[in-house]
Amino acid sequence: MRRKQWRKLEEGCFIWLMRLALLIAVVGLGSILFTITSRGWAALSWEMVSQPPSAGFYLGGGGGILHALLGSLYLATGATLLALLIAVPVVLYINTYGRGSKTAEMVRLVLNILWGMPSIVFGVFILGLLLALGLRTSLLAGTIALALVIVPILARTFDEVVRLVPHELSETTLALGTTRLELSIMLLRQTMPGLLAGLFLAFERALGDGAAVLFTAGFTSSMPSSLFQPVASLPLVIFFQLATPFPEVQARAYAAALILTAIVLTFGMLGYFFLHHVGKHVIR
Amino acid sequence: MDRQQEPRNASQPAGLRVDSMHHRMRRWQDRIGQAIMGALAWSLLGLLLAIGGVLLLRALPILERASVPELLFSTTWQPMRGLFGMAPFIVGTIAVTLVAMLVAVPLAILSGIYLAEYMTSRARLFFKPVTDLLAGIPPVVYGLWGVLVVVPFVRNELAPWADRNLAAYCSCFANTNPSGYSIAAAGLVLSLMVYPIIVTITEEVLRAVPRELREALFALGATRWEVTKVTLLRAGLPGVVAAVVLGFSRAFGETLAVLMVVGNVPRMPGSIFDGSYTLAALIANNYGEMMSVPLYESALMGAGLVLLLVVVSFNLGAWLFLTRRLKRGGEA
Structure with a gap:
């Protein structure tokens, strides 16, 4: 008892x-x-989000952070698209052609390692390439570095959804005489909501990551103009403004952080919505 | 596949012949798809090797000047005099990660159990977004919060309290630093960043445990807590190990958030309230000036290489441990 x-x-x-x-x-x-x-x-003010910084911005001058807002959106959008092009074929491959093979096991292990890899390592890697090639920091380099950061995130989320597709459905599809490429297309349709959710998750991570773009996208006070010019990004704007000794500049860092958090969380919620409420082509 | 090699009948209707053309095209598409997708899959391994290769190449100049043990274990970091001992940074990184994991792992596993086992589905609708939001907040915002909230908390509350009550037992709790920017502050900020990762995976693992196993235990008269203990330790251990390794990797290499609160003092820490410096913060902080000092860039690339090697070996270790367990037949 x-x-x-x-x-x-x-x-x-x-x-x-x-x-x-x-x-x-x-x-x-x-x-x-x-x-x-x-x-x-x-x-927070309208000026902050509608204007690029004017002279002496980091000493308390006027202007806003439109350049960083746009820069971040460009970087994250480009990186997400690039990551999509890599992650989706890889995941479909390990679930169709390479299903249950040593290759698939190896790819999953590598994805796990890359998932845990600190984003600064990707940044330093791209920096090393830039130095070796004698190139400067640019929007393009930043996009590539960010894409490397989010490929494993996107791939792992997508892989989890693809693995949830009942195996009977794949067998039925193959029994109809499809090739495995056509099977991949079926899987892609079936997992579209999960893929979209993964995309939003990846986009969200790309927006918020400052360490990968620190050496690769560089930093500037002008608006983003070309793929080969440096761009500013929101995390770095917050970081650099906070590092100044002036209270009014620091206050703007708080406002920028509020903007970044709001954007990131909005996309997070969109991802959640897509995961649970969208799915026209899904056979249940 | 053999369909194509069947002897073709001259009286075959025209429609079928078109169909076999179609077949051949589909087969080519299939092969091309396989080649492209397979190449992309292998390129991920290539990427990992390329990262290691580039970092190693860029770090070579310093490796030629100083031996590896000297770089890893020397405590003198004076780039101007050409001395690049990384021990303070390595110890700082380990200390910060350790504090973060000691706080986050118990909290996260307990929370994950509660979410999976005890909570009604209505209450979970409220709590699930908490972990999702925590996972979504960007590192730099965590850093900002650290500066505004955690650092003052450590300075005014935690450090004086630990100094009064714990410093007598271990000098590692001595309040040595009046600023609050410290290992403890960085560890606390990191623990909240790592928390949602471990919670989510723990919860998933517990939900994936076969219902029969659980019912069998209930039938034996076990309480819900006892059922959880057994399922988590037996069936759930691989998942929990994976979660902890992932959390560790995240904490080990986190850059901006740590950089903002750790104090950035390149000295061997003696107490968790000392200011310290981590490898990732070292790389990020010295980006601007590294071109002017000889070998500086090479040393920073070396620091990147250390981060890479630690994360890779930790993940490989976990993978070996888990596959070995699986090969033994598992225990669940």
Whole structure:
């Protein structure tokens, strides 16, 4: 009898510990959102998002961060498209032609390693290539570095959805006399909502990553103009503004952080929506 | 495939002949698709090797000047005098990661269990977005929050408290630094960044445990907590190991958020409240000046190489451990 009470007590203790753990996370999230909103809201203005910086911006001069906003959107869009072109064929390959093979196992292992790879390593890698080729930082180099960061994210999310497709469906498709390429197309249709969700997740990560673009996209105060010119990005604008000693410039960093968080979380929610509510061609 | 080699009948209707053309085209498409997609799949391995190769090549000049143990274990970092001992950065990185994992892993596993086992589906609708939002917030915003909230908290509350109550047992809790920019601050910020990764995977793992296993345990009279303990330790261990390795990799190489709160002091830390410096922060911080000092760039590439090697070997280690376990027949 005492043994039973002890077991109940153990469970009760752990339930409270678990609730405490969740509470800590909720408090942490609340604290982040509250801090960013309360500090950022005050410095937020239309000028910030509608104008490029004017002279002396980092000393408290006028202007805004339109250049970084656009730069970030260009970088993230390009990187997402590039990652899509690499990740989708690879995932379809390991689920059709290479299903259950050593190659598929190797690719999944490499994807796992790349997923855990710090984004600064990709940045330094592209920097090393640029130095070896004698090139400068540019929008293109930043896009490639970011694409490398998000390829494993996109591929792993997509792979998980593809693996959920019932094997019977693939067998039925093959039994109709399709080639494996046509089977891949079937899988692609079947997993479209999951792929879209993965795309938004990847886009979100690309927008927020500053370490990969630090050496590759460079930094500038002018608007993005060409693929071969450096561009500014939101994470770096926040980082550099915060590093200045002037309170009004720091306040603008808070506002920029609020803008970045809002954009990123919006795309996160869109991804969530696509995962759960879209799927015209999905056979259930 | 044999269809094509069947003897062709002259009286075959025209439609079928077109069809066999069509067949041949589809077969070619299939082969071309296989070639392109296969090449892309292998190129990922190529990418990994290329990253290692480029970093190694760029780091060669410094490797020729100084031996590997000297670079890894010397504590003197004076680029101007040509001394590139990385030990302070390596120790700083390990310390920050360790603090982050010690805080995040228990919290995240407990939360994951609660989400998967105890929560009603209605309550989960409320809590699931918490982890999703935490995972979505960009590193630089975490850094900003660290500067505004965590650093003052460490400076005013945590460090004085630890100094009063714990420093007597271990000097690693001594309050040595009045600024608050410290290993502890970086570890706390990182722990919240790593938390959602581990929670999500733990929860998925627990949900994937076969229902029969669970019901069998309930039938034996186990409490829900006992069922969880057994399923998590037996069936769920591979997933949890994977989650922890991923969280570790993320914490080990996180750059901007750590750079903003760790204090950036290139010195061997003696206490978790000391300012410190990590490998990733070292690379990011010295980007501007590295062209002017000889060998500086090479040293930074070397730091990148260390990050790469640690992450690769950790992942390979976890993979070996898991496949070995699987080959033994697993335990679940």
